[in-house]
Amino acid sequence: MTSSAPAVSVWGKACLALRRELGEADFGSWLAQAALREGPDGAPVLVTPTGVARDWIRRNAWRRISELWAQNDPEGRRLDLKSKMEFEVAGGAPLPSHPHVIETAEPVSSDVPQVSPPTAGPAARPARNSGLQERFNFDTFVPGPANEFAHAVGKRVASWADGHFNPVVFHGPYGFGKTHLLNAMAWEAMRNAPDKKVIYLTAERFLSTFVRAVMDRQTAAFKEELRAADLLLIDDVHFIGGKQSSQEELFHTLTALMEDGRRVVFSADRPPSALTEVDARLRSHLSAGLVCGLEPADRTLRLGILERKLDTLGRQAGFAASARPEVLQFLADRFTDSVRELEGALNTLLARAGEDIRTVSLDEAQNILRPHLRGAEKRVTVDDIQKAVAEHYSLRQADLLSERRNRAIARPRQAAMWLAKQLTTRSLPDIGRRFGGRDHTTVIHAVRRIEELKADDPVLTRDLETLTRKLRG
Template sequence: MQGEGEAVRNLEEEAKTRPLDAAWDQIRVNLRRDCGARAFDGWLKPAELGSFDADAGELEIAMPSQFMADWVKSHFGDRLQLAWTSMLPIVKSVKIIASAEAPKPSPLLVLEDTPPAAQAANAASAGGKRDPSAPNFDLRYRFETFVVGKANEVAATAAQTLANAERVSFNPLFIHGGTGRGKTHLLHAIGQAFLEANPSAKVVSMSAEKFMVEFVRALRENDTIGFKHRLRSADLLLIDDVQFIAGKDSTQEEFFHTMNEIITAGRRLVITSDRAPQDLDGIAPRILSRLSWGLVADINPADYELRLNIINAKLDALPGVEMPEDVVEFLARRITNSIRELEGALNRIAAYAMMTGRDIDVPFVEEVLANVLRANQRRISVDEIQTQVAEHFRIRKAEMTSARRSRDIARPRQVAMYLSKQLTPKSLPDIGRRFGGRDHTTVIHAVKQIERLRAADAELDADIRLLQRQLEG
């Protein structure tokens, strides 16, 4: 059996005879053959070799953008890993990054995902080695990339104040809201901004679940003093998803004392949750009372305008993606569950468009996002449509089913039929019956008439867009 030293020497010799560049050339040829020319040219061709850590056996593959890096990691990561380990065994792992993440030569080890202003301080404090407690903030989650609207304005303003102000009048900051609304984004943004303003500060960021796991480990290893010191000495402590310590009495006891220590010492504390403090079940009353002492800021569901702004902001970060205005408006109207889902939908549309070469239009989006759109669909009734249209055009709702044919009545009725066809799953005969027992051909005529008028009459088109937003929002 080969000794460890001999095995290492063999790997080094293999590395010399089959260098990274030669292996990469062959891997690219194989990938183009196995994945097909279109997929390879669209996604893998732009990939370039990054740095190689010989000690860890980790090789970086750099992509032109974060979007492409995420997509390749998700769809080709395992294939690339297998290709490299098979071709060159000294490569033990493959890390796919965006080009901007590529490390620059430095005598110090740059801390991944840590703001530049904090990298030197953290590296220096660790003697050139990575501090295992240093937070790994996502560089995409910064205040500059957080789109602000009425739904999140208070939370965003409070987060920036806590991160940047020399003194704050509230502590802790408690941010709550449903899944995918931007709580974690703000948490990372606070951490990065605070470190950039205070390079030598100590920041600790963890989920409540990790807090619990590390506390239990500290108890088991008789290292509670070390655990307490690490958290309570932080200049900024960030705790995500505090609802996960519900019912964990010993963890809550430690959490309460940690909160007290941080706040009493004048250090900063930020906590997120999916619910307001008064709605958290299984959390000790004294913790809830402490949480309420500071500023409680909620993030509400994004309204249509905010969703529209978020889509446009994300499109700016997707170069080469041409998305018509009507598609942007369609997505803003139809995907309402969460911002995270909206961002995922944009990435999926861009990826499928690039892979298939098709133009992005509403039918294409409906095809690509069929499941997502179904999950987001709010059941709108014909009755709701009739009520909304009647109010908008200032006619009595009873006119929707009357026999009157004057233009000031017929046109709103046609608009209501058109919207019923667009926004409900009802059949044409069913829609006709709900408009005073009219024939399905009348509904067809109304739909075609409104489609024609929308193209020629900007005012009517604006009216219908407004009605759609009101009904879907």
């Protein structure tokens, strides 16, 4: 294949149909982890992570996949199916999104070093850019107040600008965009300087490759490869906590690269100071550079992510995708904990509705996503909300029920009523009764007032999102 885009587009269209026909459970279990790759003869290959997944697909879905591929591929190419191990044995290579990603100066090894006696020839090298995903780039990264500093830092590092901090550590919980950012930096850095050596690895891959190198007595090759990097990116570095020898190797690699003025970037689920299971020397080095946190996406950013994702999915499927504003607002307000959960909800909606997503009503969207909502829903009571709001604003719960109307109490009371309307199934009269016997019109006024203030008061918006995440657990 001369370009990966048409093949990826064909596979994207097939996936939309397969999600609808197989159902979310089967698709997620067997097909979601499969990846389109280029075989040694240039033909497209669907690669599964395991032989078990390959066999299931062959028995239950391969005929339909072949039909969908034939229907959507204008070039009439034949799609093959292999497990990851079969693909590597056959000599297949990752399908690049840009020609320069395939480096020709020296061979790129498979995911782990090849097992061979030390005297059999040149030592095998650890994988370069193992796990790098084409869809995670700066074009698809939506910046906003929660991540704009991290985005700016990532762009600066990837531009090879002088005066960089070293190392750079991005931290935040699962689903906050760390992997997307590191992938984007790798792609951008390679685009800006094709002659420089960029290595991206997950910490898990670093660990498994290092262990294999030790077993095969090829640690020298492992060190040589990593320490020749102009930019080394390690994702989820917290994973190596407690692995003493691997931590030791990473520490010496980090030291060597920094002494040579090379760039090093890590991501973790916590700031370095909180990685108590990581060796103190390594933790100290991680803390010595630029530590940059990624905050939870606010509502505006979540809406931006949904719009960008919807546009991308639509283009992959060959149609202009749009959705009703109230549907996107529902997704942005309901899936607040993780960008991955937010995108997953949109994927499900699009898989079920296809091109008809533009006409899906709010009620229809809620019905489609009901299994996701049930799985993630924690039952929240009005009492829970009152206690959380009182604690957040340093008040007593009794203050929220009292007749006092000074702003220091009235505004938190209105916020609590708004949260009760959003997070519980209680009627407006019932909510009013639980706030000191107030009328339902008072609750309506409170809800409208908070909606008005949210548009211009970022502090209030952050307070409400913090309380929502806390209450939903």
